[in-house]
Amino acid sequence: MRIKLLITVTLLILALTSAAVWQFKQLPLQRISIEQPRLFLVQSGIGLKKLCQQWQTIALVDSCLGLEILAKLDPSLTDLKAGMYQLRPGTVLENVRRINQGDAHLFSFTIIEGQTLYQIIDKIAAAPYLSVPNFIFELDELEAALNFTGDHLEGWLYPETYYYRANETAISLLKRASSKMKTYLQQAWERRAENLPYANAYEALIMASIIEKETGIASERPLIASVFINRLNKKMRLQTDPTVIYGLGEAFDGDIKRSHLKQLTPFNTYMINGLPPTPIASPSAAAIDAALNPLQSDYYYFVAKGDGSHQFSKTLSEHNAAVRKYQLKK
Known part of the structure; x- marks a missing residue:
């Protein structure tokens, strides 16, 4: 009888011990109750217990006991970095470690x-x-x-x-x-082509901004640059609509008219010689490269085809024909 009782007690102890060991192993696997990432602000000076209580309040965790036990085993978990964090589906421990490491959301x-x-x-x-x-x-x-x-x-x-x-x-x-x-x-200026009509790198930046605004297809940037360089070298006005639009500011309603081309502003390149006084936008690296290393061409004109590309022309008569074909037919 005593042997039976001893065996029973021993088995019970083993069962309880196994259950406790299993529960302990599950502590790091406790999952946070979210299906999608969400932002959470960790305030300065907050402790792990308070953080877990906040999560419990908004139903992200059921209990804080497991986290408290893990913190006693690994005290470094209690060192939390303030900031905005993205909580992600996964375990509570994974999210705490992210906060512990200061892996704040970017x-x-x-x-x-x-x-x-x-x-x-x-x-x-x-x-x-x-x-x-x-x-x-x-x-x-x-x-x-x-x-x-x-x-x-x-x-x-x-x-x-x-x-x-x-x-x-x-x-x-x-x-x-x-x-x-x-x-x-500065780096692009140092690798520029020779004999460009710029007094300094800032003028190249101005040109790059114009190229950027005129470009619909990226591959055309160096060719568009060549047109403007050729015109500057010939002392021809740039006559580019984006500069006119920039000069109009908030008065521009999205529809450029002939009257706008005759309206004098410091940016109206139909009426001023050379470049406008400042850039008209932020140019890409590709536009800067095009301004400083344009293609060699005999083109002095271009007109939009309506599909993002342009028709380039060497003479005014060719250009006028292209305008009739691609613009006046609309």
Whole structure:
């Protein structure tokens, strides 16, 4: 009888021990109750227990006991880094370790080639979790905050996708963009072709912005550049619509008219000689390369075909025929 009782007690202890061991092994496998990634703000100074209680309140976890046990076994888990994190489907432990390691969520902001300065600033002002100063639309104050010493910030923001963490300042992001443009332009200027009609790298940046706005098909950039270079060398006016549109500013309603071509602004290249005073957009690296290493051609004119490409012409009579074919037939 005693032997039976001893065996029974022993089996019971083994069962309980096995159950406890199984439960312990399951602690790291406890899953967080989300099906899609979601953002979660970890506040400065928060402890692991408080964090878990917050998750419990919003039904991300059922219990904090397992996490508390794991923290006692690995005290480093309690060292949490403040920030905005993306909680992901998986285990509670995986998400805690991400916070423990400071792997905060990266937001993205893209400057698109051909965007104007104010289009970029409008996007900056609406970017999520980016700290935007009140003076963002005040150009003088913005340039001062960026330590910008050029004539005008237009054109100096390099088109690319930039990543930032929650509460990074817009000024910090824009500094990265302007620094990258400055670096790229200087490098491109050093490998430029000979005998270009630019007094300095800034004039090349202005030209690149015009090329960018005129280009519908990327492969045409060097050929479009050759047209403008040929016209400058011949002392011909550039006569390019995007500069007119830029000069009109908010008055432009999307439909360029003949009257606009006769409206004098510093950017109307139908009425001024040479280049406009500033870039008219942020040019891509490819547009800068085209401005500084254009194709050699005998073209002085081009007209849009309506499919994104252009018809290039050597003479005015050829150009007028192309205009009749592709523009006046509409």
